Amino acid sequence: MSEKTIESDGKGFLVLLLPISFLIIFVVATWRIWLALILLVLAFNVWQLYTWQKWCQKVNPIFHQLIRENQGKITPMDLAIKGNFPGERAKRYLDTKASEFAASTVNSEDGSKVYQFITASTLGSILDSSEPPKQLESQPVVTQQALPFLVPPTPQPVLQELETEPLPQPIQEEAKKPLEKQLMFGSLIQSELAKRLNVYSSTVYKRRDDPDFPEWSRTKDPDGVAWKYSRKTKEFFPADEGKS
Structure with a gap:
């Protein structure tokens, strides 16, 4: 190997070594700052989650009332108007509830999303509504001319007997x-x-x-x-x- 080759390889190694060395020195000197930033981000996320859960607890009674009044159907607009808060928050809340209770969503004619909760x-x-109507059993009609010796009984409304059964x-x-x-x-x-x-x-x-x-x-x-x-x-x- 010639001296020129060794010299060029050494220069290339120094070019890579210098940035790595500066990076190591920078991290060692500022690791406390980076750790504080990471802890600050984690604390902020935990605080956001806590405030969201507290807000959801206040909205739950409104949600339950609308579900009762609308037979399980609700839209983000209904919840936003009833609770007097932004529609984006209402949509996020309903998405959470839909995932929790396995609710279905249907797009209405105007394009808005309707959440259907089964109660x-x-x-x-x-x-x-799906109960089939009760069919009365067909009774053979016997006329007095065919059986003159039979006395026809007093007619009783069958439907009334079913209702009072x-x-x-x-x-x-x-x-x-x-x-x-x-x-x-x-x-x-x-x-x-x-x-x-x-x-x-x-x-x-x-x-x-x-x-x-x-x-x-x-x-x-x-x-x-x-x-x-x-x-x-x-x-x-x-x-x-x-x-x-």
């Missing part, structure tokens, strides 16, 4: 719960009221728009409470609270 009330409404024992026990416990949110859905009145859900559905529904429900209610139906909320409210 016991919405699930009961879905089951009520006692419900199974678990449903009767459910109807015996105190009214204060059943009215935890101030109203009952169709399936809950049917259990309380000891009738089928389809019976409540057919009678809910009748003018005499409050009086009819009063005769069925174990506490003598009259009920009225709200088309807006699809729920039932006591028509005369305070009476028994």
Whole structure:
């Protein structure tokens, strides 16, 4: 190996060694500053997480109220208006809740995102709406001319017998719960009221728009409470609270 080659290799090594040496000296001299910066960033992130959790605890009652009023459906705009805070925060909050409760999201016609949370009330409404109508068994028609020796019985409305048929024992026990416990949110859905009145859900559905529904429900209610139906909320409210 010639002297020129050795000299060029030595210069190249020095070119690499000098920056590395300066970097090592800089890190040794300023490591306390870098450590303080890292700890400051970690403390800031922990503080942000803590303040977010505290804020979520304040928003939870508003969220639960909207879920109850809107049958499990909510948009970031609804939450932002109700809580009087920015829409970006409302969207972040709903994304967190959707991940926590496995909620589904649907895009509305105007392009906004709607969050659908499945609750016991919405699930009961879905089951009520999917309940197949009870079909009456076909009875053979026997005329008096064909069998003159038979006396035709007094006609009894079959539908009325179905409506007044006692419900199974678990449903009767459910109807015996105190009214204060059943009215935890101030109203009952169709399936809950049917259990309380000891009738089928389809019976409540057919009678809910009748003018005499409050009086009819009063005769069925174990506490003598009259009920009225709200088309807006699809729920039932006591028509005369305070009476028994």
